[in-house]
Amino acid sequence: MPGGDADCVAFLQWALPRCALAWPGFRKVRRQVCKRLNRRLGELGLADLAAYRARLEADPAEWRAFDACCHITISRFFRDRQVFETLRRQVLPEIAARTRREGRAARAWSAGCASGEEPYTLRIIWDLEVAPSRPGAALALTATDIDDVMLERARAGCFAPGSLRELPPALTAAAFARKNGLFCVKPAHREGIAFVKQDLRSEAPPGRFDLVLCRHVAFTYFAPALQRAVLARLTEPLRPGGYLVIGSHERLPDGGPGLIPLAEAPLIHRKPPAPCAPAR
Structure with missing residues (x-):
């Protein structure tokens, strides 16, 4: 991830509340989300999360793609x-x-x-x-x-x-x-x-x-x-x-x-x- 974990955390703390999502819940699984965001940056040809933030602010439709990056898929049989x-x-x-x-x-x-x-x-x-x-x-x-x-x-x-x-x-x-x-x-x-x-x-x-x-x-x-x-x-x-x-x-x-x-x-x-x- 360009900029590393600290930049991704700061970005998520800004972006998640705008989708009615809660940063504390994502703290332990953030690397899964950050990895997806990195792929999204590559798809869009963007250099870093600052550029992606500018993209989100300019293009409301992109929030749907960001939301998809936040779907946590951990699951197993007989969990709990x-x-x-x-x-x-x-x-x-x-x-x-x-x-x-x-x-x-x-x-x-x-x-x-x-x-x-x-x-x-x-x-x-x-x-x-x-x-x-x-x-x-x-x-x-x-x-x-x-x-x-x-x-x-x-x-x-x-x-x-x-x-x-x-x-x-x-x-x-x-x-x-x-x-x-x-x-x-x-x-x-x-x-x-x-x-x-x-x-x-x-x-x-x-x-x-x-x-x-x-x-x-x-x-x-x-x-x-x-x-x-x-x-x-x-x-x-x-x-x-x-x-x-x-x-x-x-x-x-x-x-x-x-x-x-x-x-x-x-x-x-x-x-x-x-x-x-x-x-x-």
Whole structure:
């Protein structure tokens, strides 16, 4: 990067707030962003970030390219083990039981799904550990991301071994086939997942959800005002009794009004169930 890390930090501290993004969230991943910015400078034939700043100030359309440089794509299966242990042992079985009583499929939304490890983890746990003891329990998954490249990787469903290092070995053995050195999700565990291009900052999939996961995206990289707007977008379609899951080291803005963190897994927040109708 022309000028080095210090120049890139100064540039990001100037540019990120103009996209409603928060510098503190990018501090540890800035080298990924700076590397992309360096490529962008080469594409534009610019000498340094000072020239790129002048380009942004003169050409509003270039902000879209800068924003694309800020998409953080770190993802892996079973990320945040405590969260997934609680999902597999408590949350998903409870959702399955409730939706079976109500005669409908459960619905989950993975917001900011990157290359698909998160929704595939949910699908695998549901198929192998939840559904077998609950005949008829069905799960429909919607996985959204803004990045076309990440979505194509997600649809391909094949991953390097490092992406699976936290997944329990029994699930790896049951759910994947080896192909050219990669671990590919078996066809049975690809069903019922819709990968959709959406910008979490302004869009949400239609319908209501029993489970929403928004981890290591909005509440790490977005500025506070945008975090509050996104939180409303995430919780509005959440059914009473539904769950919102955030990432490690994240906190909900304003304490997540109307949501109750689980005592054993405080990254999982529950929307209070609807009050029971009074007896007559």
